[in-house]
Amino acid sequence: MGLPEERRKSDSRSRAREETGAEGRVRGWSPPPEIRRSAHVSSLQRYRELHRRSVEEPREFWGNIAKEFYWKTPCPGPFLQYNFDVTKGKIFTEWMKGATTNICYNVLDRNVHEKKLGDKVAFYW
Known part of the structure; x- marks a missing residue:
């Protein structure tokens, strides 16, 4: 490709x-139609919809994505906290504070063992 x-x-x-x-x-x-049919994001329109939701509803959008991951320690408090208004104090973002995961497990092991995708090509270049 x-x-x-x-x-x-x-x-x-x-x-x-x-x-x-x-x-x-x-x-x-x-991309060709055969690739689009099986893609996670199948069109530019779908991408724009997902982006819009991520900006307008960040807690719900990213919270739903986080549910798809394995968590060794789930988030004990609020999923997302932030302040982008300097008049309300220090600017900050905190995502899943206190949660722990294993990215290697989420990216590779889970797909090979749980989803039985070990015989599939993971990345085309």
Whole structure:
């Protein structure tokens, strides 16, 4: 698959799917339908919806994502606390304070053992 520039050189079909911005730079690339059907985020419209929710409803959005992970120690207090208003005190963000997990387990082991995906390619380059 490669980078958009590499695909453009080797695959004429890619050219039809690319958007070119000012200065002739590639701004986006749409994957083939067979890839989109199985993608976690299947379209730019879906991406924008997810992004909107992450900004407008951060506790709910990221809380739902966190439920998909293995937690050695669940978050004992509020999932998310923040202050971005300097008139209300120090600027800060705290995510899942006090929670612990094992990222290697969440990324690899869980997918191999629990989801039985050990014979699948994890990453295409």
